[in-house]
Amino acid sequence: MTRMVVRRLLIGVFVMWGAASVIFVIVRAAPGDPAAVFLGPDATKEQIARLTATLGLDKPLFEQYLRYLGDVLRLDFGESYRLGRPAMEAVFERLPATVDLTLTATAVAVVAGLALGLVAGSRPGGAVDRVVSAATIALQSFPTFWVGIMLVLVFALGLRLLPSAGVGTPAHLVLPAVTLAFPFTAIVARLTRSSVTESMREPYVQTARSKGLSERQVLLGHALRNSLIPVVTIVGLQMGALMGGAVIVENVFAWPGLGSLVVDAVANRDYAVVQAVTLLIAGIVMVLNIVADVLYIRLDPRIRTEARS
């Protein structure tokens, strides 16, 4: 168990080094002089030359790379030329909004997905099952930004129930979170359905039935419980996709998180912020993946004993 965690952490460190290098390559390959971008169109040649020297951009590329890695280790991505302050500061300020959004969306997706998967999986092949499986295909296929706009059309403009954009009250969180939850609800529902149908064929379910438990007790107490383990894993594995979805959804609803920050930074070539956000997201996704792996082992007694021996 400990060995497995250590191994995963070592791979994680390697992956973060690789991710930092990928971003270094992209930013250096991008057209345009970073110093000139930083200073704006009115800068003189001398100013640009001075900043180029301060930023170390006149040094050999390999030296710049080493220096960059050192900065990454210290979480120092430099000043954002647009925000006029350290990029990391701006990023940490935006982080809570993204955490709120993704956590709420995860909760919505897990609850709705479990419910859908349970009703579909309790009678495989039935009418409900067919409706749910058609619905999951649709949920997964709709582009999230369009879903968001449609929800605004119906619930904000049509029924006037919820605000259409911005932050402030918990009501502001509803539409963005539901939008982001759409595809993940489908994934959780599909998985729950297949593992519930599978467990319903297991001998222990037969035992539960024969000792006189109601169908409801069998489903909730026995079939569902066992289906929760793969759901934990898939939620962990989908964290990357969830963060990616959040980037788009935040832009639909003007949600002040990392997603709207990074798109704005990319559009304005604010490389300090681009680097800070992408590496922070990569780090979060990596840590959550490891947590999901560990949880999976902790939760499943079969694998737990296997890992111990």
Add this chain to the structure above:
Amino acid sequence: MSQAAVLPQQVATRRWRRGALARVPYVVIALYALVALIGPLVIDYDPVRTPLTDRLLAPGSQLASGGVAWLGTDALGRDILAQVVYGARTSLTIGLATVLVACLVGVTIGVVAGYARGWLDAVLARITDVLQAFPAILLAIVIAGVFARSVPVVVLSLSVTAWISFARVTRGVALSLRERAWVDAARVMGVPVRSIIVRHVLPFTVGPVVALATLEFALVVLAEAGLSFLGIGLPTGAVSWGQTIANGQQYLETAWWISTLPGIALSLLIINMGILGDQLTARYGQRRTRS
């Protein structure tokens, strides 16, 4: 489920019905391809021409020029139907190009790594680990955003992660094939590695690769729509569904059709691609790898 009491012709009808239903995705996708191919020849559209007298007309309205805007017009008086048709061309072109690039790169790397194993395979595993540290769409946003706007850059930005699933699937196929008798036989007879891969391994990857390509196509089209919704990547003047949907967002209250209709066109394509991909995956084995 017992079918003993069912008459043969009933079985036949049922089978026919199921067969006909299974063909729906082919028909729909063919229709999109047809629209993308010849639509732009039939319908004229110029994003720069903005007849402001025709602005925000509801679907089915009469245009000042005498024509009918079947799907309405946008805030600059441009026809939505034409944008949907031209957008289909953009989406399908980028989808096809990206899947082609991703497929070529992914299959080559996957087959070689799976057949050779050893350090090559290990390097492949680490590269995919690193690329998957980022959400695919985030990497696409950064790459398409920092380089000059153009279609090839968009294709590149989407291919950077799309090749991974192709490599993973073909690696699996190659890994299982290299132990098979006919591959052993070829090796013993001294057939060069390259010929073994091309003649005895590659043909077996076709089924799973086609199934995967369908699913990847759907994901790539969705991602491209996301990029152009954010206003990243495509050159100004290109028409795309994501962009039309974004343009309609601020007129949602007065002109619902601008954002709604291109989104329906996009969703229908993705749904049918997804169903077709699932069908093909079920037929050609290999687990679905959709993440």
